[in-house]
Amino acid sequence: MHVTTRFLTAALLALLISACGSLERREAVPEQAVQRAQIPGIANARFWPMSDNSEIVAEALASLDREQLARKQDGETGPLPPVAYLAISGGGDNGAFGAGLLNGWSARGDRPQFKVVTGVSTGGLIAPFAFLGSDYDDELSQVYTSVTQKDIFNRRSMLAALTEDGLGDTTPLYELIGKFVDDKFLAAVAEAYRRGRFLFIGTTNLDAQQPVIWNMGAIAAANTPESADLFHRIMLASASIPGAFSPVMIDVEVDGRQYQEVLNAEQPEFVIPAQSSAGEVMSDYSLLGMDHIWSGIDHLLFVFGLLLLVGGGTRLLWTITAFTLGHSITLSLVTLGFFDYPVALVEFTIALSIFVLAVELTRTSRHDILWRNPWWLAGGFGLLHGMGFAGALAETGLPQDNVPLALLFFNVGIEIGQIAFIAVVLALWFVLRRPLATWQDRLLPVPIYILGALSAMWCIERGLEVLA
Secondary structure, rough: OOHHHHHHHHHHHHHHHHHHHHHHHHOOOOOOOOOOOOOOOOOOEOOOOOOOOOHHHHHHHHHHHHHHHHHOOOOOOOOOOOOOOEEOOOOHHHHHHHHHHHHHHHHHHOOOOOOOEEEEHHHHHHHHHHHHHHHHHHHHHHHHOOOHHOOOOOOOOOHHHHOOOOOOEHHHHHHHHHHHHHHHHHHHHHHHHOOOOEEEEEEEEEEEEEEEEEEHHHHHOOOOOOOOHHHHHHHHHHOOOOEEOOOOEEEEHHHHEEEEEEEEOOOOOOOOOOOOOOHHHHHHHHHHHHHHHHHHHHHHHHHHHHHHOOOHHHHHHHHHHHHHHHHHHHHHHHHOOOOOHHHHHHHHHHHHHHHHHHHHHHHHOOEEEEEEEEHHHHHHHHHHHHHHHHHHHHHHHOOOOHHHHHHHHHHHHHHHHHHHHHHHHHHHHHOOOOHHHHHHHHHOOHHHHHHHHHHHHHHHHHHHHHHH
């Protein structure tokens, strides 16, 4: 199983590399020089929170001096006033709730001026408007009430995830950002920075595989010819979901030499468009189903256990079919609202299903009912796994105009991912069976013990959650 997991990981990384390889870009920053890379003309444009924090501490201390100077120029005396902080996270279309909250807060009359505003993902789009206060509530409301999918990205084909840099081209979103975040907007951000306030937006540097905090006030205050474009690109990068949207290129330099960095969102998310065509729903939810089964190690371990139990041939076909029917039934019934279930208890029973399967694999008898009819075990536990799939789908949501279609193709995606996993395992066995033939008897118990150990640990962990 360990070999299989490593193989899958390597395959996925290869796909990502091939996709990134299609990007037209300058040379990437050498690994040893990543944190020395500078934005030309803006020394304090960003910080690396995973390493040395001395620069951001120095910037915070300098902000106090700027605030004191601004107060002195305004004729204000006495101690510094209390401060308020605002952090805005991701959530895709749910950013509309954040925009609505800020508008309602302004209407109530007690919304403070924030000393620090931070944002990531859709929060990175909201944060600059929130930073400038209620004067920009109308613009913020307009962005989240009048913008459609076509104003955000141009959709590409499903194959674009492999052949290009993302499923969607975000040129429309870049243009939209430029429309609202104009020179007047940037001047207001720069003035707030001069008065000791901070606007931070988070992204991920794909080359370094590290988070980056961008000092947006310093970028605006630099007022270089490239400041506006950089400001817009960082907002775009923060909202660029990996795989779904194109990553963003940023020009940097090291020791006078020019390079390019690749940025995208710090927190990947799946966004449900307000309106989707049937084809879009089919492709989006198929990919979502595949992603879920490949990231669900407990589901994959159960399928792997079934492979160990039945081997190949028609027994495997019937067993996997029974598992598919089982989880398809409960996935559909739960998603369509026919019944609800205790999430913690279902998660526990999913772990228990793997443990039961591991115990069965240790039995020497091959004549009991489960060995002779493994599809009963697969179908029965498939009902439990379907509830787990339904929980994952509930967290994402469904397009209200195409619920049955989205449900169907989410399940199709699960099956495609499941079949791909089985194919990989069988292919590995075909390749490795001869080199490992002499070790077969010794190695056979290893995956069974792994199944048993992991499932037992999950049973204890999830059982405690049920009792809590």
